[in-house]
Amino acid sequence: MKKIIALSCSPSRGRNSDTILDAFMYGAEKNKDLLIEKMYLSDIPIDYYTYENSTGTLPHETKFKELVEKIQSADGLVIATPTYNFSVPAHLKNFIDRSRFFALDMNKKNTLGQPVGKLNYLGTYFLVSGGTPKWAETILFFAYPPFWLRGVFLYFGAKVFGAYYTGDVHAFKNKQVLAICKKRGQRFGEQILTGKKHGILERIFWRPPQV
Numbered sequence: 001m002k003k004i005i006a007l008s009c010s011p012s013r014g015r016n017s018d019t020i021l022d023a024f025m026y027g028a029e030k031n032k033d034l035l036i037e038k039m040y041l042s043d044i045p046i047d048y049y050t051y052e053n054s055t056g057t058l059p060h061e062t063k064f065k066e067l068v069e070k071i072q073s074a075d076g077l078v079i080a081t082p083t084y085n086f087s088v089p090a091h092l093k094n095f096i097d098r099s100r101f102f103a104l105d106m107n108k109k110n111t112l113g114q115p116v117g118k119l120n121y122l123g124t125y126f127l128v129s130g131g132t133p134k135w136a137e138t139i140l141f142f143a144y145p146p147f148w149l150r151g152v153f154l155y156f157g158a159k160v161f162g163a164y165y166t167g168d169v170h171a172f173k174n175k176q177v178l179a180i181c182k183k184r185g186q187r188f189g190e191q192i193l194t195g196k197k198h199g200i201l202e203r204i205f206w207r208p209p210q211v
């Protein structure tokens with residue numbers, strides 16, 4: 001049995017990114033032998049990053065510790081998030097900042113002098129909602145979360161299978177968008193089950209620095 005964690009990161013439940021995540025999960029669940037667990041990031045208090053908490057969770061961060069353990073025993077991670085000011089909501093940014101201790105090996109350096117990513121067991125996918133039309137996001141792709149999220153998780157050493165962006169502020173009731181997400185979810189599930197490597201763009205453009 002392979003496991004996927006579906007992390008819903010919008011403060012608004014039942015709206016755009018949360019609903020496209022449900023559609024994605026519905027598609028992924030068509031694959032037998034896949035266990036998908038949905039979690040809301042807003043249910044998980046996480047302190048801001050400081051030097052003192054840089055090496056792990058603190059005793060009072062029980063839910064964060066649980067999330068980290070779930071990710072460490074998972075094969076896949078789907079992050080669904082809205083676009084906030086060309087970035088992601090603060091809580092998701094903070095979760096990613098705090099992920100350093102389990103995502104990077106600070107004792108190892110690659111040829112660029114950077115720490116080595118530890119998430120090579122994890123296949124990732126990103127679902128992003130926004131108010132900017134899709135065509136504008138396509139042109140300005142580097143200024144939107146799908147690009148940044150893929151970059152961060154490649155840096156963390158994860159397998160990146162892709163990202164989906166919708167600029168429809170009513171994505172939660174857009175049948176076409178939901179159908180696309182179901183299909184993407186089904187494909188992601190297959191990729192997790194077959195242990196595939198990166199998505200096509202990542203395979204072409206990303207060469208991890210030699211350790």
Ligand SMILES: Cc1cc2nc3c(=O)[nH]c(=O)nc-3n(C[C@H](O)[C@H](O)[C@H](O)COP(=O)(O)O)c2cc1C
Nearest residue numbers: 010012015016017082083084085086129130131132
């Ligand atoms: C505080 C805030 C900042 C936003 N900033 C952007 C932005 O920079 N670019 C964009 O395309 N949409 C932006 N939006 C629009 C949301 O990304 C959009 O409404 C999205 O569908 C909300 O997703 P949700 O329903 O999952 O929360 C912003 C919305 C809010 C509330």
